Amino acid sequence: MSYLLSAYGFLLLIMIGYIVRVNLKCGRLVKEAGCLSNDQKSISKLDSSKARLCLIGFALLFISVALYMALIWSPDAKGEPATYRIIYFHVAAAFMSYVGFFITFAGSILYLWKRDLRFDRWAKVGADLGVHFCALMIITGMIWGKQRWGAWWIWEPRLTLALVLLVIYVGYLILRHVMENPVTTARYASVYGIIGFIDVPLVHYSIKLWGKIMHPVVTDGGKNSGLAPEMMLTLEVSIIAFLIVFAAMYIIRLHVDSLEANLSRCRT
Amino acid sequence: MKKYFKDVSAIVWKDTLSEFRTREMLISMFMLAVLILIIFIFSIHLGKVKAIDVAPGVLWIAIIFAGTIGLNRSFLNEKENDCIFGIMSMPIDRSAIYFGKMTGNFIFMTIMEIFIFPVFIVFFNLPIQNIPGIVLITFLGTLGFTACGTLLSAMSAASAKLRYMLPVLLYPLILPVVIAAVQSTGALLYGKQIADIMSWLKLLIAFDIIFISVSFLIFEYTLEE
Numbered sequence: 233m234s235y236l237l238s239a240y241g242f243l244l245l246i247m248i249g250y251i252v253r254v255n256l257k258c259g260r261l262v263k264e265a266g267c268l269s270n271d272q273k274s275i276s277k278l279d280s281s282k283a284r285l286c287l288i289g290f291a292l293l294f295i296s297v298a299l300y301m302a303l304i305w306s307p308d309a310k311g312e313p314a315t316y317r318i319i320y321f322h323v324a325a326a327f328m329s330y331v332g333f334f335i336t337f338a339g340s341i342l343y344l345w346k347r348d349l350r351f352d353r354w355a356k357v358g359a360d361l362g363v364h365f366c367a368l369m370i371i372t373g374m375i376w377g378k379q380r381w382g383a384w385w386i387w388e389p390r391l392t393l394a395l396v397l398l399v400i401y402v403g404y405l406i407l408r409h410v411m412e413n414p415v416t417t418a419r420y421a422s423v424y425g426i427i428g429f430i431d432v433p434l435v436h437y438s439i440k441l442w443g444k445i446m447h448p449v450v451t452d453g454g455k456n457s458g459l460a461p462e463m464m465l466t467l468e469v470s471i472i473a474f475l476i477v478f479a480a481m482y483i484i485r486l487h488v489d490s491l492e493a494n495l496s497r498c499r500t
Numbered sequence: 501m502k503k504y505f506k507d508v509s510a511i512v513w514k515d516t517l518s519e520f521r522t523r524e525m526l527i528s529m530f531m532l533a534v535l536i537l538i539i540f541i542f543s544i545h546l547g548k549v550k551a552i553d554v555a556p557g558v559l560w561i562a563i564i565f566a567g568t569i570g571l572n573r574s575f576l577n578e579k580e581n582d583c584i585f586g587i588m589s590m591p592i593d594r595s596a597i598y599f600g601k602m603t604g605n606f607i608f609m610t611i612m613e614i615f616i617f618p619v620f621i622v623f624f625n626l627p628i629q630n631i632p633g634i635v636l637i638t639f640l641g642t643l644g645f646t647a648c649g650t651l652l653s654a655m656s657a658a659s660a661k662l663r664y665m666l667p668v669l670l671y672p673l674i675l676p677v678v679i680a681a682v683q684s685t686g687a688l689l690y691g692k693q694i695a696d697i698m699s700w701l702k703l704l705i706a707f708d709i710i711f712i713s714v715s716f717l718i719f720e721y722t723l724e725e
Binding site: 344396399400403406407410411412416419420422423424426427428430431434435437438439441442 | 648651652655658659661662665668669672673675676679680683699700703706707710711714715718721722724
């Protein structure tokens with residue numbers, strides 16, 4: 233139990249660290265942009281640090297509630313090791329990675345349609361956060377799998393799908409990273425974002441045909457989903473908490489990216 | 501419609517003609533495929549492993565790695581001497597360029613496969629059976645690979661850094677093709693009939709249709725400046 237708690241604490245710390253780091257970068261960029269640009273007004277409008285702080289506060293509050301519910305309040309599962317409690321964060325992280333990848337898809341389509349770099353930033357931040365949460369999902373899943381199956385990894389459809397998703401979107405981020413011209417980057421990244429997302433159902437189907445199912449399905453809402461009402465509630469709360477964390481990270485990242493774009497516009 | 505086919509075939513004709521004059525790409529693709537087969541045979545030791553279990557995987561790795569060379573060259577050839585601007589200023593639909601390039605890549609890969617199959621059969625001592633089934637699988641798999649690969653190769657030719665990234669971008673996307681092709685080739689080599697691999701065939705056909713139609717729609721965005 234105690235090592236579980238410390239593992240969760242660690243994850244929480246990473247999340248807070250991420251938010252704080254991005255926020256600091258944000259402040260620095262605002263200062264720099266303020267020095268460079270005459271258009272002070274538009275920049276101060278962007279820098280609504282109060283709203284961001286509020287969001288972070290909300291995120292922390294909900295994460296703490298979710299942690300309490302997941303680790304202490306929710307009952308033990310019959311015949312499962314205590315590591316089953318990882319599911320509350322595992323499933324929530326999985327949801328968030330899908331949300332991130334969907335935002336990338338939508339942003340890519342919007343960019344190719346409207347040709348506004350703002351949509352491209354939406355897509356970029358979506359993929360970035362999606363990759364983070366996907367990695368979180370895989371890592372928590374591996375910790376659980378080691379306890380439950382006795383192996384860190386098995387080549388089973390859902391695990392393989394998560395891995396392929398991660399690889400596709402890391403490819404997307406690499407594509408963005410190696411390009412220089414922002415307009416070309418946006419165009420190519422949008423094309424890749426679209427075909428990458430369209431590919432996911434095909435990958436899913438092919439892997440399902442290829443492997444056999446070992447991964448438990450608990451969130452289909454069926455009778456035999458195996459979750460007690462308290463557990464379901466905890467799961468829902470932690471998904472909401474993750475959603476808020478996601479929203480906070482997303483908005484801050486978006487803010488940083490638009491500041492960066494403004495800054496590079498000021499410089500040229 | 502007739503003009504569209506004429507445009508496509510003009511690009512295919514140009515590509516095949518320039519390739520058959522030098523044949524350097526075909527030779528390097530074929531040699532890479534042969535070397536991959538040899539290296540794999542050394543690494544798996546056929547005395548200990550049943551050849552038929554590993555052969556399909558090795559074959560498709562060889563085909564895909566060799567095909568990547570072709571895809572890399574496909575738009576790079578146009579980049580040299582800035583031929584790409586000539587192609588882009590042609591009064592034809594952008595998707596005709598895509599279909600022309602894709603057909604060209606498909607033809608080169610098919611020629612390479614025709615040569616690599618006998619080598620593959622000989623090296624692994626495989627039974628010669630179910631030839632129509634294997635031809636069908638190879639056709640569908642190669643079509644899916646080139647459909648997806650041509651789109652990405654148009655992108656990757658644009659920047660020198662991106663050129664080395666083509667496999668990183670391409671291989672995750674063509675995973676369904678790899679899985680389906682390897683599994684069904686294996687099943688056919690084991691003497692199963694086409695009816696037994698219907699689900700894989702459906703997957704390959706779905707992949708081909710989806711990727712060709714999506715590329716048809718968004719190819720124009722990869723060629724703009």
